[in-house]
Structures are given as C-alpha cells and as structure tokens.
Amino acid sequence: MRAVTFSQFGGPEVLEVLDLPEREPGPGQVRIRVAAATVNPTDIGFRSGRQSSQSSGLQPPYIPGMELAGVVDAVGPGSDWRPGDRVMAIVIPRRPEGGAMSESVVVPSGSVARVPEGTSLEAAATLPMNGLTVRLALDQLGLKPGETLAVTGAAGAVGGYAVELGVADGLRVIAVAAPSDEALLKKLGAEAVVARGEDAVERIRQLVPGGVDGLIDAAVIGAPILPAVRDGGGLAAVRGFEGETERGIAIHLVRVTEYAENHAALDRLGQLVAQGKLTLRVAETFPPERAGEAHERLAAGGVRGRLVIVF
Numbered sequence: 001m002r003a004v005t006f007s008q009f010g011g012p013e014v015l016e017v018l019d020l021p022e023r024e025p026g027p028g029q030v031r032i033r034v035a036a037a038t039v040n041p042t043d044i045g046f047r048s049g050r051q052s053s054q055s056s057g058l059q060p061p062y063i064p065g066m067e068l069a070g071v072v073d074a075v076g077p078g079s080d081w082r083p084g085d086r087v088m089a090i091v092i093p094r095r096p097e098g099g100a101m102s103e104s105v106v107v108p109s110g111s112v113a114r115v116p117e118g119t120s121l122e123a124a125a126t127l128p129m130n131g132l133t134v135r136l137a138l139d140q141l142g143l144k145p146g147e148t149l150a151v152t153g154a155a156g157a158v159g160g161y162a163v164e165l166g167v168a169d170g171l172r173v174i175a176v177a178a179p180s181d182e183a184l185l186k187k188l189g190a191e192a193v194v195a196r197g198e199d200a201v202e203r204i205r206q207l208v209p210g211g212v213d214g215l216i217d218a219a220v221i222g223a224p225i226l227p228a229v230r231d232g233g234g235l236a237a238v239r240g241f242e243g244e245t246e247r248g249i250a251i252h253l254v255r256v257t258e259y260a261e262n263h264a265a266l267d268r269l270g271q272l273v274a275q276g277k278l279t280l281r282v283a284e285t286f287p288p289e290r291a292g293e294a295h296e297r298l299a300a301g302g303v304r305g306r307l308v309i310v311f
C-alpha cells in the first residue's frame with residue numbers, strides 16, 4: 001500500500017511516498033481502502049518536529065493524517081461494519097500503525113461512521129477530525145440555546161464547523177474573521193461577523209456588552225481574546241492555553257483524541273451534513289506525490305476549505 005510518510009523531521013521536502021505492508025484488522029477493528037485523506041495544521045506540527053515530544057517511542061517511517069474517507073474492505077471479529085460500506089474515520093497518527101495518509105488504514109470500529117448520502121469521499125474526509133473537535137468544544141462549553149458563542153478563525157476548518165454546529169445547537173454565533181470572509185460566514189449562519197485584529201474584543205463587546213457566554217478560539221489567540229468573554233463564561237482552547245484566566249472564566253482544553261471513538265457523535269455530524277446544516281469544503285485535491293505542496297499551501301495561510309490528498 002502506498003502511504004505518505006516521513007522518516008526525519010523537517011520541511012515539506014521530507015515527505016515521501018513509500019510502499020508499506022498492508023495490515024489485517026484485529027478484534028473490533030475495520031480496514032478501510034482510503035480514497036481521500038486531509039492535510040491539517042497538526043500534520044505540519046508532526047512533520048516539522050514541533051510536536052516531537054508526542055512522537056517519542058514511535059519508529060519511522062511516520063504516517064501523518066487524522067481523517068479519511070473510503071470503503072471498508074476487511075473487518076475484524078466483533079465489528080459491525082461490512083466490506084463495501086462507504087465510511088469516514090478519525091485516525092490517531094501517533095501509533096505504530098501510523099495515520100490516515102495511506103491507501104489502506106486499520107482503525108477501531110468506533111472511529112468510523114457512514115458517509116452521508118450524496119457526499120463525495122473527498123468531501124467526507126474533511127469532516128471527522130475537525131467536526132469532532134468542535135463537537136467536543138461545544139460539549140465542554142455546555143452552552144444553552146439562545147446563549148452567545150464567539151468563534152475566532154471562523155473561516156478555517158474548525159471555525160466553519162464551530163459556526164454551523166453552534167447555530168445547530170441554537171446558539172447566537174459571532175464570527176471573528178477577515179472582512180473578505182463575511183459573506184461566507186453569514187451563509188454559514190453567523191449572526192454577526194467581527195473583523196479580526198486588535199479591535200476584535202472591542203467589537204464583540206459592542207455587540208454583546210456583557211461579553212459572550214462562550215468562545216471557541218480556533219485562531220489560537222489565547223489570553224488576549226479573554227476580555228470578549230463574560231464573567232464566569234467559557235473559552236475552548238484548541239492548542240493549549242498559556243497564562244492565567246480571569247473573572248472566573250473556565251478554560252477548556254480541547255483534545256479531539258477524547259472523541260476518537262465517539263461513533264455516535266461522528267454519525268450525528270454526518271446526519272447534519274445530510275440535512276444541509278453542515279457544509280463540507282474542499283479547497284483542492286492533490287495526489288500523494290504532491291503532499292509536500294499541500295503542506296506548503298496550508299502553512300502559507302489563506303486556504304479556505306481543506307486540502308485533500310486523493311489516493
């Protein structure tokens with residue numbers, strides 16, 4: 001099976017396609033013939049060595065990738081999936097078997113859900129990891145319908161799902177993004193779009209003078225965005241949080257690995273896609289041999305929709 005791999009940490013040039021032995025699914029596992037896998041910021045962190053402490057104990061070649069879509073081609077004992085099922089899955093890449101960016105991937109059955117009717121495998125691959133991240137963030141914030149949610153980085157993959165899932169939960173969503181993304185975010189259901197930058201807090205407070213009930217910080221702004229949150233509200237941090245909280249605001253550290261086998265949550269995300277309440281965005285597709293180019297594109301910023309490697 002062909003896989004996008006790297007054997008040393010470094011720039012996009014360390015990525016190489018290798019032919020590796022295919023694995024058999026064990027008890028409770030399923031093997032997927034992968035059609036598409038996405039490139040996410042965490043893959044860049046893994047490849048560059050920025051997150052090398054999380055890779056200790058693993059042997060190269062490493063296989064990045066945290067989400068995919070494809071067709072089941074083998075099942076282990078105790079799995080309810082059947083060969084031929086069109087599925088999407090979240091994958092934890094820091095394991096001996098590696099991540100999603102491979103023609104053939106074995107995952108626990110609970111990491112898998114059916115691809116919604118009428119959805120391409122390229123589009124479905126963009127949902128599991130970032131959709132589950134937002135579901136976890138919203139579950140941690142525990143907001144009630146009618147409450148306010150601000151989302152930084154709202155035009156990104158996490159941010160776009162945060163806007164739409166927030167709306168689906170009955171929240172009033174304020175998106176923080178570049179003015180050029182306003183039309184997109186209104187379409188996704190944001191009640192208001194606030195221009196990103198140093199004045200973002202002030203602009204949020206103009207709209208919600210007491211501060212928002214919750215905030216998902218997909219742009220990783222950190223402590224400087226806290227003043228946008230009301231006393232006793234909550235902030236969901238997707239890449240850790242440095243510094244102190246203030247005014248009783250709860251800081252929720254979001255780690256999607258907690259939901260890596262939350263089949264029910266992933267299935268529900270698929271249903272929201274089928275109902276037209278969740279929008280899947282593919283920016284561009286690449287063959288595995290051009291994965292390095294996709295990494296460069298994502299690192300440069302400004303990508304709207306996900307970059308997808310198609311096998």
Ligand SMILES: NC(=O)c1ccc[n+]([C@@H]2O[C@H](COP(=O)([O-])OP(=O)(O)OC[C@H]3O[C@@H](n4cnc5c(N)ncnc54)[C@H](OP(=O)(O)O)[C@@H]3O)[C@@H](O)[C@H]2O)c1
Binds near residue numbers: 178197
């Ligand atoms: N903890 C977890 O389990 C978990 C899971 C998934 C993702 N994450 C993390 O979540 C973060 C977002 O991921 P992603 O895939 O959504 O990235 P993305 O698609 O690149 O989106 C990030 C967005 O933030 C925008 N942005 C940058 N600075 C901003 C600012 N100051 N104000 C408002 N928007 C700003 C970017 O705009 P430009 O493109 O114009 O720069 C981009 O639209 C990453 O750090 C990722 O590693 C964590």
